[in-house]
Amino acid sequence: MRFLLVEDNIELAKAICSRMQLDGHVVDHAERLEHAVAFSETGEYDLILLDIMLPDGDGRSFLKAHRAGEIDTPVIVLTARSEVSDRISVLDLGADDYITKPFDHAELQARCRAVLRRKAGTAKTITRYGDVAFDPVAGNLTIGDRVINLRNRELRLLELLISAPGQIFPKTKLIDRLFSYEEDVSENAVEVYIARLRKHLENSSVSITTHRGLGYRLDHD
Template sequence: MRFLLVEDTAKLARSVRDLLALDGHGVDTVASLAEAGDCLAATSYDLILLDIGLPDGDGRAFLAQQRRQGRDTPVIMITARSAVADRVDALDGGADDYVTKPFEMAELEARIRAVLRRRGGATQTRRDFADVTFDPLAATLTVAGETRELRSRELRLFEILIAAPGRIHSKEHLCDRLFSYAEAVSDNAIEVYVGRLRRKLQGSAARIETVRGLGYRLIGP
């Protein structure tokens, strides 16, 4: 998954970015609404983490503008304001959820999972395909009764593939979903992760097919 974090407190932004990166997500971090607008104009995101108080404006007004423009990306507001009225304003303005500073990182992770489940933006429950069982919360694939662990980026890549079996995903699209702008990604990065997943799928009727010149897709027997 690829997330946009809009937060002007540098220490908090680094902590959240590093946490989500450990989970295999690509995270673009910006400190202003102007930068957030530039990012949203350049690419799409699976989730936005949006601070309310930013140097160049109010995150709630920015969110309302995005909703008026038809952008329905899930948004979790980050706020230092604990008043009920502030939280109600955020939710009424189009936010999917909110966290109040200071917050525990475990709570943020749980809220992200919940929002993505509700909005259908990620595979968050066990799923069967062919003779494979995929459990994203446990980060495992089970093939013929044998459980195989997935590393973070392998997990996120398989989430994309199993969400749309048979659909061809180009390398460019997969890179866009898995990596942030700040990450230096080599041309063969996706090939490396696909190769690792293929090894994890050995012995299964499910396989990742290379469609020459187009990309990859997950297919069954």
């Protein structure tokens, strides 16, 4: 999944990005509100991690504008303020959750998973399609009695395709979801991961079909 991290503490931001990337997520980092606005206007995100105290303003103004625009991307607020009134204020503005600094990275990861499950409207993690069972938390794909452990980008690619089977995803969309803005990649990179997933899906009822000039789609027999 793709996250936007809005945090001006560089060391903390690096630590968060590293942990989230180990989980296979793509993370764009904004140090200032103006950068956060630019990212949110040009990119599509599954989750936003938002600091409150930023060099060029209060993160709550970003949150307020975010919700006023009827954008439903989940937001977890990162705050050094522990007063109940501060926590209530960000929740009233539309935050989905908050975590108080300093925090344990494992707790932040758990809160991210919980918020994303709520957004999906379900507490289950396993998605079944055809004769395939996909578990993004465990990072594996099960076909019959065969369990396949997926690498990070294979995992995120399948997660995207299986979220909307039958829908065609253009290469540009897949690049946007699999790679951060800092990474210089070509459309050939997507073809590499598509080929790997196709190999994993061999001997199953599920396949990835190519629609020339349009993109890729997940189908089953």
